[in-house]
Amino acid sequence: MKEYKARVVDDILQDKLEAKGAVVIEGPKWCGKTTTAMQVAKSILRMDEPSKRDANIQMSEITPERLLEGETPRLIDEWQIAPKLWDAARYEVDTRGEEGQFILTGSAVPIEAREIMHSGTGRFTWLTMRPMSLYESEESTGTVSLENLFENPDEIIGTNELDIDKLAFVICRGGWPHAVGMKRKAALSQAYDYYDAVVKSDINRADNVSKNPERVKRLMRSFARNQGMQIANTLLRDDIVANDTETLNEYTIASYIDALKKIFVVEDMPAWNPNLRSKTAIRTSDTRYYVDPSIAAAALGIGPDDLLNDLNTMGLLFETLCVRDLRVYAEYIGGEVLHYRDKSGLECDTVIHLRNGRYGLAEIKLGGEKLINEGAENLKALAGKIDTKKMPAPSFMAVVVGTGELAYRRKDGIFVVPIGCLKQ
Structure with missing residues (x-):
């Protein structure tokens, strides 16, 4: 496995976890969202894992709160596959009353936005990731x-x-x-x-x-x-x-x-x-x-x-x-x-x-x-x-x-x- 190269958003992510119950990391595929989130996550749910994808989607329809169980911060990777997880996470944040509960990552805006009943205002904060800058790829001297x-x-x-x-x-x-x-x-x-x-x-x-x-x-x-x-x-x-x-x-x-x-x-x-x-x-x-x-x-x-x-x-x-x-x-x-x-x-x-x-x-x-x-x-x-x-x-x-x-x-x-x- 490649050694993790520090990203500019690492500190931003930590600050946001201390300020809100959930952080939503958005950005293009392959830009490193999941890898960056894994550096601070204590448990992980990969919604797009092939062997579990269908079961995860079914569970999100029946009892989405089960998918949110785990040590926090809990990473929900590609959450937009099951948009009902949004409201479930928002409810859990309200119930637990603690910051830094979830990190949601996604490489697409969810299609079924109508399934999201609450905007997440006050509970969620957003973080945009992009492909590596030259400083992050160690090709800028950073002077x-x-x-x-x-x-x-x-x-x-x-x-x-x-x-x-x-x-x-x-x-x-x-x-x-x-x-x-x-x-x-x-x-x-x-x-x-x-x-x-x-x-x-x-x-x-x-x-x-x-x-x-x-x-x-x-x-x-x-x-x-x-x-x-x-x-x-x-x-x-x-x-x-x-x-x-x-x-x-x-x-x-x-x-x-x-x-x-x-x-x-x-x-x-x-x-x-x-x-x-x-x-x-x-x-x-x-x-x-x-x-x-x-x-x-x-x-x-x-x-x-x-x-x-x-x-x-x-x-x-x-x-x-x-x-x-x-x-x-x-x-x-x-x-x-x-x-x-x-x-x-x-x-x-x-x-x-x-x-x-x-x-x-x-x-x-x-x-x-x-x-x-x-x-x-x-x-x-x-x-x-x-x-x-x-x-x-x-x-x-x-x-x-x-x-x-x-x-x-x-x-x-x-x-x-x-x-x-x-x-x-």
Whole structure:
């Protein structure tokens, strides 16, 4: 068995168990939810264990409380297979009156949501897991802390050990725990296996509606080409309709994307709405992202060598990698990752916004002085629009890059931080 690599959410999970009766861990398949939960669980129920699945489902219909018996915290893995366990767990939390009773893990939003009678408010808390960040897979040196950028924005010291070849590899391999540490060929195959599982079965399990696998492939390929963009479903439809012999409308596209969201394959990024000095119209559409860049690479049928021969595509997928990592790190410090774009075309790839109102602005560029300067100018232009009488100025501004040996602070105060330096 592989040695467990510490995850950023380990501390978050412990804190949540001390605060609520049950913790719900959600996220894509293979991202490590069960393994992470097992580090603190004292007893385990695997709902999808083949030899016991039918019996477990039957028991959940008759006496679900029997399935919840065991030393606590009790892990209920893939709980959504039997949605009635939700209300049973909520009742047990109320009855026992103690925190840290259950950990519920799942890789899909339950289909039969109508069977859940109570929202769980006050008893349950949620935790989102994603594939491994570079710091978790031990490919970032962790010499620059995102939290420290908020606390000590005048200082930065960081070293990066990722070169462009290794960067192309980790983009295509992804952050799947099982793939980390494997030999190159085997590691790269994991994302393709994940993609195949989504196309052939997982997307259908999201809503129990059978979908055309070729149509799913074309949609996922189009989605991959439009990473980091605010593209409407109608435009995704137009992108794939040339190769589709059947009628295809935006509602079909919407249902397919909704299914991908339910199994946590895609995670769009909401827009940020700051207070501005002028009445600039802000674009409020979500930005499209896969939860891991390797899914986009698999959907496009490309590998590390292809990325090195097409730096535009590599830049696109590199942005998805950075968004994944920033989301992991931001969650640890009580923040979320948003984007900004206004009608003039001014945009900022990521805004790390904390619950206390502080925020940092970060542009993502693969590397090179020209692109770094371009990102820095965007950041300064956006900062200049913010009404600091109504909200604070940004705690920091940074250009997150893929290449470069060092993190440093420019003369204009903007940080340049290789993703291979960063941690929470």
